[in-house]
Structures are given as structure tokens and as C-alpha cells.
Amino acid sequence: MQTVGCLIFDGVRVFDYAVISEVWSARPSRPELPAFDLRICGPDESRVRLGGGLERLPDHGPDVLLDCDLVVVPGVEDPQGCRAPEVLDAVRAVHARGIPVASLCTGAFVLAEAGLLDGRHVTTHWMLAAELARRHPAVQVDPDVLFTGDGEVWTSAGVAAGIDLCLHLIRSAHGQQAAAAVAREMVTAPFRAGGQAQFIPSPVPEESDRDDPLAVVRSAVLASLETPWTVGQLAKLAMMSERSFARRFTEATGTSPLRWLLEQRVLTAQRLLEETDLLVDEIAVRCGFGSAVSLRPAFVRRVGVAPREYRRAFRR
Template structure:
């Protein structure tokens, strides 16, 4: 499978915004071969009154390294049998399949989510769980997946998943460049909450205690950080700090710390010749033995394999 060849599945009822997200993320024709595929190559009606003539038919998905299913305007509408069959065939061939927002309903209808963890827009999560009881629906996360099947929450979370998929197949530098061009956050962890009760800190000035703590952590990832130590940097009690951190960022402090360490390790593996052991020490893992399982869980490959794929 060619990881640069990406198939975007379109059919009547696909959300125009989600289709546009896929088109924008994989728009660089020097780096990617984006194929827009649909039933018989016939004109399809997207949400919002827009129309699109697919570049190729459904069989073209079988030559892709990734298949993406945009969200749909009507989650419970029946999909064309040919669309569902194309998804099943792509999955059976070992091609990763990912959906944005209500596209999870399409994957579920195809039977690809049975026995798997999945997410969708928080307002649709209960409906997904009721309609497809064999799916383990996680309404609290931005995106989730196991390498073979991926699903994401609404709107911006679809961008997060797309950037994550680029990051795992083409490296952090490529994903960061796309994020910069789109003027969006280069990284939000999939486990972050969809709904953050306090998305903007009460004090957004220089004296923001949570911001001060995060800055201290990022400036010294090699330090033995604990929630207590982070709370001390914020001049707050440990309990108050942990509660405020989740309210503000949507993720617990130690999970955020681990994601930042993995992200920093990716950058060092891509941009330096440091031995993996030194990368582990500089990013706070202490040793390559400790770095490896955390890296594999989040990126899908071992640090040395990642370096061979993306160094330079």
C-alpha cells in the first residue's frame, strides 16, 4: 500500500465541510495522491447544495494506503450497498479506514465498528450507541482508533484526526507544515475531551498560573514532573491544579505530559542524530526501554523504525 495515496469516499449526503477538510489536508500534490472516489464515478450531491463529480469509481479505493469517509448530513439514512461493500473490501485488504464526525454511522452500517471503540460528535453519540449496540461508543474523546479503523468527533476533531494520520504516515514535520498552512493547532491528543467546561483560562495574561506551569514543563521535559510539582509551579494546591487543568485543557495533567514527551521525541527523532537513548533522556522517559512502549502506543511504530522512516 502506498501511504501517499489517499482515497476520499463521497456519495449523496456527504457533508461538504468534512469533504473540504480532507481535500485541504491532503491537497499538496507533490506529497500526496488524493483520489475522490464515488459510486460509478457519478455526480454526487453534497450537503449545502454542492455537487462533486468523483475522480474515480469505488474500485480505486483498493489501491489506496488510507480511505477516508467524511461525515454525513443524515446519520441514519441507508447507504448505497456498493459504498458499504467498498469499505468492507478495503478493510479486508488491510487498508486503514477513517471517518469524520457522523461518518462513523457509515462504518457502523458496514459492520466495521463491531467490537471496536469509536466516537462521533457528542450530540450523536447516544444515537450511535443505541443503533449499533455492538460498538463501544466513547463520546468524550476527540478521536480514537486502533490503526485499522479510526473515528473522530465533530468539525475541528476531524482536522485533528487527519493531522494525526499524516503525522503517523509522513512524520511530524509534514503534519506541522499542513497545520501551519491551515492556521490550526498542530497537535491535539485524541484522548482530549470533546467538551471543555472552561476552554479559556479566567486570566489569559502573563500571570496565568496554568500557562506558567505548562511553560515550565515544556522548558524542562527531562525533569521528573509529577502533578504535585506542576501544581507548585502554578502556585496551586494539587487537587485544585488537577481540576483546573482538566477544565482548561480537556485532559489530565499526566496524560498531557506524556503526549508532550512523545511529541518532543518525534521531533528529535526526525530532526537530530541523537541516539534513541539520549532522545529518551531529553524527553523525560529516562531510557529507551521506557520510551519504546509509550511511543508505540501513540505512534504505532518503535522509535528506531520511526526514525528510519522520517529522518531527513
């Protein structure tokens, strides 16, 4: 995957276009990276009005997309609008040729309108997931993941998740080192675990608020993750009944106390795997899992790979 086509048209989001341009830009000074050939294509080679009042003259017409290894569709400013027939025809032609197609953020609405997403598991920005599902009932919309795909069609969640998908596509085609090098040059993380749920607003108090009993509990737990905490012990710290504590904690954080605790333990394990030479067993004890055997299934469920694999890929 070295020849990448970017389809631009009126109303494309500038950020998404910039992400595609940055990720797959030519880097002659970095011979260790794949020699990407990014082709900016428009439906009729005429000047395109991007979001924010910017304009861009495509370098190629839509036929060039048919010679690419991958075609990426940026998000659009107005996801509920209708796309020009030539835009949809270009996307359909690429897909019919068997070329993988990826969309960033609201670009999923363009792929759905072209009929590429029917029966597929897809995502888009969490604020627009319900609208995508309403407009296209045959599409299986998952508002929780950062990106998803089946090798033929890929979709990503909002804004920065487009970077995640682009790096994933590089990682899949060219390996972890290539993706990590591009990410390092862009000053971004090569891999972000978790899904969109972590970005949906929830009224989480600042940890420094010592007048908030829930903030006191969270601070105490984070300072002593090796402790085998129970909901009863956490409720006692907050000076509440278990039932009241569990209810208030869930209202404040959007998750249960034990789920939050498990999340913090795995996050800390990730950091220690990246930044220290501690044995996995020692990391497991420090994070409250007791042993590497107990850490592994929880880590795999959240991150998708085993702790040792994660360390090999992301050890700094």
C-alpha cells in the first residue's frame, strides 16, 4: 500500500484533508519509511472549496483513483447534505475495482450514501452515530470504537480518530516500525487503546477537589493500586453506604467503581510496560492484579494484545 488516493470535493473538512496529506506525505529524507505516493483527486479536476473558506485544485481527476492501492475519503462539513453524483460514482467505481476504501469521521455518510456500508459494521463521530443509523438502517453503526473495518471498507470516529485509522492502515501494510516513525514525526501516539466512550462528556470532578468525597476516593485508589480494593472499602473512604456510593460514582464518571478501577489498573500497566524495565509479574503486582496470569486477560480485553506483545511494540 504505497499509492494512496484522497478524494476531495466541495465541503470536505480541512482537518481531515490535512491528516491524510500529513500521514501519507512523501518523506525523501526518511529512506527507512515507505515511499508513499499521495494523489489528490477531485470529481472533475476543478477547484474545490474546502471547509473554512479554503480552496484546493486537485492534482488529478477521478480516474486516477482506480490505480491506487487505497482511497481515503475525508469527513464533510455537512454530513446530512447530499453529495454530487460524480462523487458517489467515483467512490462506487473504486470499490467495484476491489480497492480498499477508508473514510474519516463524517466521511462515513458519503460511503453510506454511495451504498458501500450496507450490512457492514461501521463507526463515525459519536455525536452523529444515531443520525447515520437513522438515515441508513441497513448499516450497523457502532458509536464506541475509534475505527473499524473489514479490509475492504474502513471507517473512523471523529477528528483525531482519523489519525488512528491512518496509522493503523500503515501498520497493517508496512509494519509497526513504519507506523511508529510516522506517528513520532507527527508528535502523536502510534496507538490509542479504548473507544469513543472515553471522550463522551461526563461530569467528572477534578481530582484536586478535596471537598468532593469521590475525588478523594479516586486519588486514594490511584496512589495505591496494589491494594485489593472492594466497593465496601471505597464507600467507607467516601463515608457513604455502598449503594449510595456506587450510584453517585456511576453518575459522576459514567462507569461503575470496579470497572473504573480495572481501567486504571490496565492504564497504569500500559505506562509501566512502555516506560520501565520491570518484569511483567512485578507490574501486575503493582497494578493490583497479583500476577501476570491475572493481568493478561484484562489487558487483552482492553488493549487487544498481550502485555509482552504490547511492550515489544511500544517500549520507549
